[in-house]
Amino acid sequence: MAADPAPPTAPTSFAECYAELRPEMIRLAAAMTGSSETAQDLVQDAFVRLHGAWDRVHEPRAYLRRAVVNACHSHHRRRRVERRHAALGGTEMNASLGADELADALDGLPHRQRAALVLRFYTDLSDVDIASALGCRPGTVASLIHRGLEQLRRVIDR
């Protein structure tokens, strides 16, 4: 299961970076969103952003990771709005937990808690790297993970 090990050296060209980091980022996005198609789409956009900032990006992997996390956040926000509108329109989606209760519970978490859990339990990142990806202080990461796990427990035990 574990995330790909970090390459010994950073990719030197954008094409090289795309070939090397794309699978890793797709898996991260898929873990965050639970959707293959969405992950592919979000990662493509993340690379477009990286391309625009290529001259000033020193760590493409960290940049991409943060771009993917932010893109997943935007995706979840859009999906929430769509669900709300669907509910108002009388086509209420099934809000109950599905077959994979844990996945549904994870998707129901606030963005930062969900991202912290994915980055910790899928990519095995340190608090510092998670903080960098989330744009918060390292001390906040432990709190996010703790509260995220508590929330998952409450939902599953319900």
Next chain:
Amino acid sequence: MSNLEQNLRDMLARRADATPTAPGDWQDLTVRMARRHRRAQRMMAGALALVLVVGPLAGFAIARAVEDTEPSGRVTAAGPSGSVSANQIATSPEAVKSLSIAYGGVGGLKLEKLFRRTSSDGIAVRAFITRSGANSCQGDGWCPPADCFPDASITGELSTEAAVGFATGYHYAGTTSDLKLTGGGALGANGEGSPARWTVAQTSDRVAKVRVSFAGGGHDEMAPVNGVVLLAALTDPANSGGTVEALDTSGAVLDHADASSVSTGDQVAVLRASDGNAVVSGGTSEFGSSSASTTTVVAGTATTTTPPPNPGAGPSTAAPGGAVPPVTGVGVPRPECIAPPPSLPAPGVQPANPAAAKAEVEQAFATAYAGGPGNDDAKRAVVQDSNSLRATLDEARKGSFAQQVANASAVVTDVVFTSPTEAAVRYDINVKNSTNFTGRIGKALFVDGHWKVARVTICADISLAGVSCPAK
């Protein structure tokens, strides 16, 4: 590790591993990049437009509000809703024109404040003068009267409760008349629903007050400040008439003028062309409101074809090449403001038979410029270095001005021999059913035993047809 954490790891791994990570779609990525680039460009263009349009307006509005020394509330916001709409600027030629003057049309020269006043109708008026200096004598020694050309421009900022606009006029050094209208126009008539007219005038020292009565019913008056007045009143601009009067201290009318003489007139700009000819550009607003621009050259090149009066056009504020507008507000410029034709040089050593030489020169010009079908060999025989100009002459005959070239003819009016082999020639080029070019100065050379039209002369004239001679 708790069960929950392990379950979470397993679930995330399943999610990730279920996602194919086949080689990336590079083409899709390229398309997305191009889309993002276009979006960025659009945003940049939008931001730029915002800065260019809203920035100056906001600055103008803020400056006016801050600078206002009268009790607050007299001058309120510039638009009905408390802000200046871009539409006001975009739909008002006068506003746009004036913006170009205020923010760059005068080359960044300083706006020196003349006065601030509020008309009886509540129109806030700020008047500025931008001095450009008198330009009397020209490079070739021609010194027109000082009042032929303005030495300063007048810029007015006007605002009512509903609209904001600019006024423009001119200041002439050496003006002796008691009243000279130098600008006129309207504002607030483009949907604001609060139309007003304004008039800029220059006065003599004898004038104590200037008053205007617009045909649409508005009135205004003020004492001149440094010989300048800017009068404004709420009135319908559709009624273009009215009367402007200059009064002395006793109230006697010293002079009067038709208030529409500038704003609806056919202003003519005169400038001195580089070749010494006077170029007259007239009859249009620079926004091309209703008439085509007519540029003619007098006293040296083309004869004037004075454009007909154009009631729809505003005053011209900028002539081609940055020339200043003329002294006359209506019609053609005064004769003394038109550059005289360039003079021929003094005679030098004469050829052996001056009369025969003169006749040959006249014949050479007549032959060279004769339009229509003719003997090309004969034409080439009277033009210096004609072999190198063969293609050029053909191009002129077939180019955009082929009709004019075909209908052209030349008449020599004066010949001065400056040496036995060189002559200065004054001649007219007449073009049937088109503009004539009179009083041109050219050169004839005695080459290979014959007098011929100099290459430099034929090339200068051929350039009128939009064709250039090859380098020698």
